[in-house]
Amino acid sequence: MINYHFHDDLSADATGALGLHCGTLDGRRGRICVTNHAETLDGEGRWIARADEMIRRFERSADAVRAAREHYPRLEIRLGVELEYRPEWVPAYERLLAAVPFDFVLGSVHRVEGLNISGGFEVDAFFLARSEREAYEAYFRDLREMVQWGGFDVVAHFDLIKRYGHRHYGAYRPQRYRSSILPVLGEMARRGIGLEINTSGVSQAPGVPYPEPEILEWAREVGVQHLTIGSDSHAPGQFAQGLAEGVALAAHTGWTDFTLYERRRPVARVAVAA
Numbered sequence: 001m002i003n004y005h006f007h008d009d010l011s012a013d014a015t016g017a018l019g020l021h022c023g024t025l026d027g028r029r030g031r032i033c034v035t036n037h038a039e040t041l042d043g044e045g046r047w048i049a050r051a052d053e054m055i056r057r058f059e060r061s062a063d064a065v066r067a068a069r070e071h072y073p074r075l076e077i078r079l080g081v082e083l084e085y086r087p088e089w090v091p092a093y094e095r096l097l098a099a100v101p102f103d104f105v106l107g108s109v110h111r112v113e114g115l116n117i118s119g120g121f122e123v124d125a126f127f128l129a130r131s132e133r134e135a136y137e138a139y140f141r142d143l144r145e146m147v148q149w150g151g152f153d154v155v156a157h158f159d160l161i162k163r164y165g166h167r168h169y170g171a172y173r174p175q176r177y178r179s180s181i182l183p184v185l186g187e188m189a190r191r192g193i194g195l196e197i198n199t200s201g202v203s204q205a206p207g208v209p210y211p212e213p214e215i216l217e218w219a220r221e222v223g224v225q226h227l228t229i230g231s232d233s234h235a236p237g238q239f240a241q242g243l244a245e246g247v248a249l250a251a252h253t254g255w256t257d258f259t260l261y262e263r264r265r266p267v268a269r270v271a272v273a274a
């Protein structure tokens with residue numbers, strides 16, 4: 001099993017120490033990477049990113065990874081992080097990345113035009129005030145800006161906008177947004193940034209992984225070289241959610257292997273069918 005996106009209790013919105021997540025594999029072999037949120041919640045439920053707090057917390061995450069490697073020798077465990085892109089947080093992220101020896105860094109857009117589109121009380125305000133086209137195009141515009149920054153290895157949940165977009169407008173067709181999506185994929189290919197199959201969508205409103213099959217096919221066609229897979233689970237009981245569907249999606253869209261990372265370099269490939 002490969003799971004290169006999950007959160008433990010060092011993310012403000014997740015539960016279970018790393019060992020509990022590892023324990024769900026029941027002694028099976030696995031290649032896993034814990035990717036806690038860099039940012040954290042303040043006392044009023046707002047996400048904040050302060051370099052000193054992040055560095056201290058991810059030093060604890062690195063300690064937890066070292067301990068879990070000893071306890072679970074059949075698991076290849078990597079230290080990762082998920083960065084939510086906001087331009088004003090970039091200096092703090094750069095300090096974090098310089099201080100902690102991460103194996104793998106995900107980049108995410110959770111907030112568009114000042115509102116959180118991935119959960120919480122702002123979601124309805126965002127979607128109710130916009131047409132489907134306005135919402136999706138604004139999201140893909142921010143995604144492009146994040147890729148132009150480029151301080152990470154793989155784009156997480158490429159079409160996360162469908163999580164609640166699906167609820168407000170129904171299923172979307174990526175073809176409608178092809179002209180907004182292709183430049184993002186092209187920029188990823190040029191920069192060596194990879195794409196993720198994120199299987200949390202299987203148990204959320206969309207009922208399918210992120211991204212849609214067309215996007216995985218276009219990514220291959222424009223030369224994106226790396227694909228990873230992760231459940232984006234936030235509790236041990238969800239650890240493997242949707243991963244089987246995600247592997248099937250990779251195979252169905254013509255991807256032959258998943259990339260593994262170490263010290264932020266792609267170091268190995270594992271056949272999708274393995």
Ligand SMILES: [Zn+2]
Nearest residue numbers: 082108156157
């Ligand atoms: Zn995310």
Ligand SMILES: [Zn+2]
Nearest residue numbers: 005007082232
């Ligand atoms: Zn996540």
